[in-house]
Amino acid sequence: MTAPVLAEVENVSRYYGDLLAVREVSFSIRQGEILGFLGPNGAGKTTTMQILSGNLAPSGGRVRIAGHDLLAEPKPAKAALGYLPEQPPLYRDLTVDEYLDYCAALNRLPRIRRRDAREQAKAKCGLADVGRRLIGNLSKGYQQRVGIAQAIIHLPPLVILDEPTIGLDPIQIREIRSLVKELGRDHGVILSTHILPEVQAVCDRVQIIHKGSLVLADSIDGLARHLKSAALLVAFRRTPETAEIAALPGVRGVSPLPDGRLRVLHEPDRDPTDVIVSLAAERGWGLHEISPERASLEQVFVELVTEERPAEAVA
Numbered sequence: 001m002t003a004p005v006l007a008e009v010e011n012v013s014r015y016y017g018d019l020l021a022v023r024e025v026s027f028s029i030r031q032g033e034i035l036g037f038l039g040p041n042g043a044g045k046t047t048t049m050q051i052l053s054g055n056l057a058p059s060g061g062r063v064r065i066a067g068h069d070l071l072a073e074p075k076p077a078k079a080a081l082g083y084l085p086e087q088p089p090l091y092r093d094l095t096v097d098e099y100l101d102y103c104a105a106l107n108r109l110p111r112i113r114r115r116d117a118r119e120q121a122k123a124k125c126g127l128a129d130v131g132r133r134l135i136g137n138l139s140k141g142y143q144q145r146v147g148i149a150q151a152i153i154h155l156p157p158l159v160i161l162d163e164p165t166i167g168l169d170p171i172q173i174r175e176i177r178s179l180v181k182e183l184g185r186d187h188g189v190i191l192s193t194h195i196l197p198e199v200q201a202v203c204d205r206v207q208i209i210h211k212g213s214l215v216l217a218d219s220i221d222g223l224a225r226h227l228k229s230a231a232l233l234v235a236f237r238r239t240p241e242t243a244e245i246a247a248l249p250g251v252r253g254v255s256p257l258p259d260g261r262l263r264v265l266h267e268p269d270r271d272p273t274d275v276i277v278s279l280a281a282e283r284g285w286g287l288h289e290i291s292p293e294r295a296s297l298e299q300v301f302v303e304l305v306t307e308e309r310p311a312e313a314v315a
């Protein structure tokens with residue numbers, strides 16, 4: 001059975017004055033998915049997250065959360081989502097328990113359920129031992145856990161996290177990422193980030209936003225496959241002069257690698273594999289490896305966001 005759709009975003013745009021910060025963005029997320037919303041600084045991630053969470057009105061388009069239109073039926077729509085903004089709304093002078101009680105009340109949980117909700121959220125976020133500590137005295141990593149706990153205290157099906165690991169040290173980053181992954185078991189999660197390995201480590205799907213437009217929507221594996229590499233890795237038993245390979249049609253350059261292989265850069269639509277294979281047989285080069293080089297996710301990201309793409313290119 002297909003999991004229910006938790007959020008549907010249709011052609012959402014947002015202007016700030018004359019600046020079109022988000023341009024006709026559409027996507028959806030189902031229960032059990034962790035969707036990475038990836039983009040460089042200023043791409044429009046926070047604006048999109050604020051719109052999705054009902055904190056900012058779109059200039060155009062529509063958002064439905066758990067089947068409820070966010071503008072027409074804000075109460076049930078907002079009850080179905082939890083939101084961790086880029087700047088978590090923490091009160092430094094409250095204890096963790098006091099703050100989470102307050103958040104439970106804000107989310108209109110019946111008084112009788114608040115204590116259980118607080119304890120469950122603390123348990124999920126690794127906060128069981130710090131309920132009586134002042135938030136201001138906690139480490140940044142623990143403060144972020146409190147931020148996540150407030151987002152899930154009312155058990156929303158959808159959780160939206162805007163840059164949850166920003167400003168954390170490497171150990172805290174690892175802990176928060178594994179917490180996000182755990183959240184993905186019970187909730188649909190939208191994770192906004194500018195860090196590609198974060199998406200790789202945590203998400204099932206990715207959407208790349210650049211200058212307000214989605215430039216790619218794919219699975220994590222699909223993202224890696226998305227850009228065909230325009231280079232071959234070639235190994236011979238008797239390596240020819242690089243000039244011989246460099247002279248082949250479509251070849252842009254040849255560079256020897258430290259492990260003895262050659263990296264043959266070629267024009268994307270002129271793969272010289274067949275020519276190299278037959279020449280190697282003819283000239284006795286002893287070809288024993290020839291394979292396309294796989295672009296790393298970093299390369300894919302850089303290529304996608306540094307080239308201008310028409311809107312139709314969005315998957």
Ligand SMILES: Nc1ncnc2c1ncn2[C@@H]1O[C@H](COP(=O)(O)OP(=O)(O)OP(=O)(O)O)[C@@H](O)[C@H]1O
Pocket residue numbers: 016019021039040041042043044045046047048194
């Ligand atoms: N309140 C605002 N008024 C005017 N322009 C804004 C406002 N908020 C954001 N912008 C602009 O809109 C664009 C998108 O910003 P947004 O914060 O959504 O991007 P982002 O991808 O979240 O980046 P970052 O990670 O740096 O926050 C940027 O050019 C930004 O300067």
